[in-house]
Amino acid sequence: MQWExxxxxxxxxxxxxxxxxxxxxxxxxxxxPNTQACAVDLGLPGVLPVLNEAAxxxxxxxxxxxxxxxxxxxVFDRKNYFYPDLPKGYQTxxxxxxxxxxxxxxxxxxxxxxxPIRVHHAHLExxxxxxxxxxxxxxxxxxxxxxxxxxxxIVSEPDMRSAKEAAAYLKAIHSIVTYLGIxxxxxxxxxxxxxxxxxxxxxxxxxxxxxxxxxNVNSFRFVERAIAFEVERQIELLEDGGKVVQETRLFxxxxxxxxxxxxxxxxxxxxxxxxxxxxxxxxxxxxxxxLRDNLPELPAEKRARFENELGLSAxxxxxxxxxxxxxxxxxxxxxxxxxxxxxxxxxxxxxxGALNRENLxxxxxxxxxxxxxxxxxxxxxxxxxxxxxxxxxxxxWNGQGASxxxxxxxxxxxxxTDTGAIEAMIDQVIADSPAQVAQYRDAEPDKRGKMxxxxxxxxxxxxxxxxxxxxxxxxxxxxxxxxx
Ligand code: ADP
Ligand code: MG
Numbered sequence: 001m002q003w004e005x006x007x008x009x010x011x012x013x014x015x016x017x018x019x020x021x022x023x024x025x026x027x028x029x030x031x032x033p034n035t036q037a038c039a040v041d042l043g044l045p046g047v048l049p050v051l052n053e054a055a056x057x058x059x060x061x062x063x064x065x066x067x068x069x070x071x072x073x074x075v076f077d078r079k080n081y082f083y084p085d086l087p088k089g090y091q092t093x094x095x096x097x098x099x100x101x102x103x104x105x106x107x108x109x110x111x112x113x114x115x116p117i118r119v120h121h122a123h124l125e126x127x128x129x130x131x132x133x134x135x136x137x138x139x140x141x142x143x144x145x146x147x148x149x150x151x152x153x154i155v156s157e158p159d160m161r162s163a164k165e166a167a168a169y170l171k172a173i174h175s176i177v178t179y180l181g182i183x184x185x186x187x188x189x190x191x192x193x194x195x196x197x198x199x200x201x202x203x204x205x206x207x208x209x210x211x212x213x214x215x216n217v218n219s220f221r222f223v224e225r226a227i228a229f230e231v232e233r234q235i236e237l238l239e240d241g242g243k244v245v246q247e248t249r250l251f252x253x254x255x256x257x258x259x260x261x262x263x264x265x266x267x268x269x270x271x272x273x274x275x276x277x278x279x280x281x282x283x284x285x286x287x288x289x290x291l292r293d294n295l296p297e298l299p300a301e302k303r304a305r306f307e308n309e310l311g312l313s314a315x316x317x318x319x320x321x322x323x324x325x326x327x328x329x330x331x332x333x334x335x336x337x338x339x340x341x342x343x344x345x346x347x348x349x350x351x352x353g354a355l356n357r358e359n360l361x362x363x364x365x366x367x368x369x370x371x372x373x374x375x376x377x378x379x380x381x382x383x384x385x386x387x388x389x390x391x392x393x394x395x396x397w398n399g400q401g402a403s404x405x406x407x408x409x410x411x412x413x414x415x416x417t418d419t420g421a422i423e424a425m426i427d428q429v430i431a432d433s434p435a436q437v438a439q440y441r442d443a444e445p446d447k448r449g450k451m452x453x454x455x456x457x458x459x460x461x462x463x464x465x466x467x468x469x470x471x472x473x474x475x476x477x478x479x480x481x482x483x484x
């Protein structure tokens with residue numbers, strides 16, 4: 001039997017407001033436990049929440065970026081449950097009238113094909129605190145710094161059909177929110193995490209199978225691994241005549257498996273009702289239009305511009321627009337060297353390779369975009385050849401010079417294009433290699449092309465890599481053939 005995977009994602013994005021969604025307490029990451037929770041975050045008697053307008057604006061910007069409807073009115077509801085990290089006894093969320101309606105996110109797969117994924121809605125809510133299980137000698141501590149941090153929960157339709165599509169969707173959301181500047185998107189710090197809903201169905205069947213929900217997965221890689229495990233588990237279960245039960249599961253990255261957390265029967269009854277402390281949010285058209293008019297260029301638009309105006313391939317355009325840092329870096333290199341294709345090659349080749357080797361992000365690149373652009377310009381204007389360019393790059397990387405020109409000057413890497421100088425080096429190499437010359441002369445003419453490599457190498461060595469390789473090749477061929 002052929003099975004088809006069905007996936008829907010609920011992505012939680014921590015919004016980059018300075019203060020919390022309903023209070024003035026700071027949202028800064030990494031403070032001492034319980035130093036950034038105020039009476040409102042703790043839900044002490046008598047307090048009243050005040051909605052943070054910055055959170056509203058960020059949510060609306062996201063909605064506009066995915067071409068969603070923005071309803072005029074949205075409403076906050078209380079989701080009631082007990083948990084030690086939730087001192088209020090309820091989470092303020094939006095159940096029935098979310099701030100962002102239906103929209104669409106386009107994903108790009110590795111082979112360059114695209115697919116639209118529908119977003120059901122996105123709503124605002126507050127985060128809870130954190131339980132601390134270490135350092136308490138068998139007891140549990142609670143840090144409420146995170147309580148009240150604004151979250152945007154983005155709920156997709158079950159439109160994804162593979163782990164790769166789910167990861168691509170998460171990457172697309174990540175790139176939209178970081179382009180918009182509404183979240184730092186730092187998954188390691190929990191600024192973006194998702195619940196993964198997975199089911200399988202026989203290929204060709206229209207009705208969805210029963211799903212399991214894997215809670216709080218916090219990396220692109222874990223999303224793929226959790227889905228792979230879960231799909232296999234469900235198929236095995238069904239093929240053995242069993243049934244998938246609707247339940248919440250946890251992914252354990254150490255053991256690479258998901259485990260049951262609670263089943264539907266044990267699920268909470270949240271007793272949602274509109275929060276009496278908060279007025280409905282009413283957005284007028286002028287407010288929304290103002291936000292729309294000030295949206296930055298978004299990943300999809302940038303990708304299209306890179307492809308259509310700069311002439312990059314679909315693949316290059318998609319890689320170079322994946323993050324705002326990457327796109328900005330590439331554009332500066334391009335502006336300095338004035339050649340988009342060469343800029344793309346260097347950013348994705350030499351630079352990406354070096355960053356990967358040292359596990360650095362482009363924001364922490366030791367070579368600035370201006371420095372790389374100037375280096376590429378020297379390749380384009382033939383001041384240096386490709387080999388010397390790599391040397392210059394390495395020197396820039398190691399901080400051995402402030403600019404490509406400084407390094408070219410200091411290390412004498414300027415390309416030798418003077419025919420007389422190259423001929424002199426060739427004559428010397430020929431004089432020093434009688435045996436190889438004899439071999440060349442005795443070889444069949446169609447074998448000689450390969451044998452010339454030895455001489456090219458010797459001449460390049462004699463020039464310390466600075467001779468123009470094309471000229472060396474041409475002149476060598478003329479001189480050697482004259483001897484045959
Ligand atoms: P609930 O109301 O229980 O939260 P929703 O209908 O809102 O359920 O769906 C929650 C998430 O689960 C959505 O992202 C949705 O796309 C996804 N989903 C729903 N049904 C399935 C299914 N059969 N298989 C996979 N994902 C599903
Ligand atoms: Mg839900």
